[in-house]
Amino acid sequence: MSTKSVRDATSNQLLEYSRKQGDEKQSITTSWGVPIPEKDASLTVGYHGPTLLQDWVLIDELAHFSRERIPERVVHAKGAGAFGYFEVTHDITQYTAAKVFSEVGKKTPIAVRFSQVAGEMGYADTVRDLRGFAIKFYTEDGIWDLVGNNLPIFFVKDSALFPNFIHVLKRNPKTHIRPDYDMFWDFISLRQETTHTTLMMFSDRGIPDSYRHMHGYGVNTFAFVNAHGKFVYCKFHYLTNQGIANLTSERAQQIAGADPEYLIRDLYNAIATGDYPSWNMYIQIMTPEQAAASPYDPFDDTKVWLHADYPLIPVGKFVLNKNPNSYFAEVEQIGFDVAHLIPGIEPSPDRMLQGRLFNYGDTHRYRLGINNTQLPVNSPFRVSNYQRDGQSTLSSQSGAPNYHPNSFKGPENDRRARALAPVLPISGDAKRIDSGQDDNFTQARLLYEDVLTPDERGRLINNIVSWLKYANTVIQDRSIGNFSKVNEDLGRRIREGLNTYIPQHVNL
Ligand code: HEM
Structure with a gap:
């Protein structure tokens, strides 16, 4: 009978640690470095006596334990992290002066x-879900965070709708059940701009087989x-060199029970065994004149820029070749912020981006504290400014003055950054404009009719039916109405799929 090992790099992590330690023994210390005489017993009066308040070893341990968790991310709470480098392979200095792209061959560390x-x-x-794919570039000009996903578009395009959309993905606040199919399909069907991304999420790409086998955008x-x-x-765009691989819904459900950490395990093992994943990075470029003449809104994140009009321009590649030393310190505490842009890279009027520019810094101040950029994983190579102190301050800035202007050689405005700051001519009436009724179906139709194969269309329909069957009939009818606007056959086939279930008739 042949036998095979069930152990992999993740199972051997502790073994690896103890091998590296060799024979050297270390004493346990308190959090302030004092050696501990006895770790496994609290200080009691006799065998059954009460524990003494002077047991500072126990108090140190318990107090730290009850503070081990910080608030988890309100979205993207579960994830996996790794480190590596980005390398420029093509010259794009005609488009940007960002130093990270300054010359072919240049390498920049990334997380x-x-x-x-x-x-x-x-x-x-x-x-079934979207997957986040966020990159932190440790550049000469400070941190650049590119906080992307594995699909090129998003469900809604105005940041005012983001918290509401996230609520319908999360647990029903009364039943604590997720997904709540009425909540989900109600919102999706009432906001037609979600149709395009909904089709992508219910396609095969809604369940990647590994983080290594998906693109990022x-x-x-x-x-x-x-x-x-x-x-x-x-x-x-960052396109995987491992090829795309996805799971069927059935296989994904089995794995969810057998190995809920399937994606984290895969990434860790690949890197631990030297099978370093890589992606090629591309950009699409649109001039302001092209943007003004575009038949679709180039700042609408529910739409792609058609590759035929805006081809992918190669830029570089990145490789992940190091697992984190501490998951908590380097993955849980990493803070990506869309507002972390470097000279040469600027925001656009994209309404979703505009909301994101505020939100990430705000959530980090809540989740990680005001000095989160001083944590080693978030820290740039150089900081010189007039900020001081606050909770968990690590940096003193070597006695430099803490006020500006000053006569004592404190840091000054950067001439290059000033030259690269664009002058934006902006005018218009400030008002709230609901952009949800722009053309929401043309690109969704292109995806359904021209991109997906017949097999992929079949699986898409089954996947949609597998969620929509739980919603009440009013919401089902409204959803089918939207899918029929993408393609009549799509709507008809979803209806047929639903007809095999007993409908939940309601009046709303
Ligand atoms: C206004 C719209 C949005 C808001 C308010 C928002 C808010 C947030 C918040 C609060 C977090 C948790 C951050 C943390 O605690 O560390 C987060 C994480 C994230 N968001 Fe968004 N988000 C928005 C839209 C988007 C969009 C359109 C994308 C698509 C690229 C996206 C991609 C991500 C990713 C990848 C993460 C995880 C970052 C990590 O790995 O730590 N978000 N977002």
């Missing part, structure tokens, strides 16, 4: 975090400024 979106820290890796529209001050809009 990447992949994530699930909807569930909490403990939920299974193979649930910056999703929102950004802008570049070159050394001459010329301004263009851009989108970021």
Whole structure:
């Protein structure tokens, strides 16, 4: 009978540690470094006596334990991280003066975090969901965070709708059940701009087989400024060199029970065994003139920029070759912030991006504290400014003055950054404009009719039916109405799929 090992790099992690330690023994210490005489017993009066308040070893241990968890991310709570480098392979200095792209061959250290979106820290890796794909570039000009996903578009395009959309992905606040299918399909069917991304999420790409086998996209529209001050809009794509691999719904459900950490395990094992995953990075470029003439809104993140009009331009590649030393310190505490842009990369008027520019810094101040950029994983190579103190301060800035202007050689405005700051001519009436009724179906139709194969269309329909069957009939009818606007056959086939279930008739 042949036998095979069930152990992999993740199972051997502790073994590896003890091997490296050799024979050297270390004493246990308190959090302030004092050696502990007896770790496994509290200080009691006799065998059954009460514990003494002077047992500072126990108090140190318990007090730290009850503070081990910080608030989990309100979205993207579960994830996996790794480190590596980004290398420029093609010259794009005609578009941007960002130093990270300054010359072919240049390498920049990066950290990447992949994530699930909807569930909490403990939920299974193979649930149908979007996947986050965020990259932190440690550049000469400070931190650049590109906080992307594995699909090129998003469900809603106005940040005002984001918290509401996330609520319908999460637990019903009364029943504590997720997904709540009425909540989900109610919102999806009432906001037709969600149709395009909904089709993608229910396609095969809704359940990747590994984080290594999926593409990533910056999703929102950004802008570049070159050394001459010329301004263009851009989108970021990072395409996997491992090839795309997805799981069927049935297989994903089995794995969710058997190995809920399936994606985290895969990434860790691949890197631990030297099978380093890599992606090629591309950009799409649109000039302001093209943006003004575009038949679709280039700042609408529910739409792609058609590759036929805006081809992918190669930029570089990145490789992940190091697992984190501490999951908590380097993955749980990593903070990506969409507002972390470097000179040469700017925001665009994309409404979703605009909301994101505020939100990430705000959530980090809540989740990680005001000095979160001083944590080693978040820290740039150099900081010199006039900020001081606050909770968990690590940096003193070597006695430099803490006020500006000053006469004592404190840091000054950066001439290059000033030259690269674009002058934006902005005018208009400030008002709230609901953009949900722009053309929501043309690109969804292209996806359904021209991109998906007949087999893929069949699985898409089954996947939609497997969620929509639980919703009440009013919401089902409204959803089918929207899918029929994409393609009549799509709507008809979803209806047929639902007809095999007893309908939940209601009046809303
Ligand atoms: C206004 C819209 C949005 C808001 C308010 C928002 C808010 C947030 C918040 C609060 C977090 C948790 C961050 C943390 O605690 O560390 C987060 C994480 C994340 N968001 Fe968004 N988000 C928005 C839209 C998007 C979009 C359109 C994308 C698509 C690219 C996206 C991708 C991500 C990713 C990848 C993460 C995880 C970052 C990590 O790995 O730590 N978000 N978002």
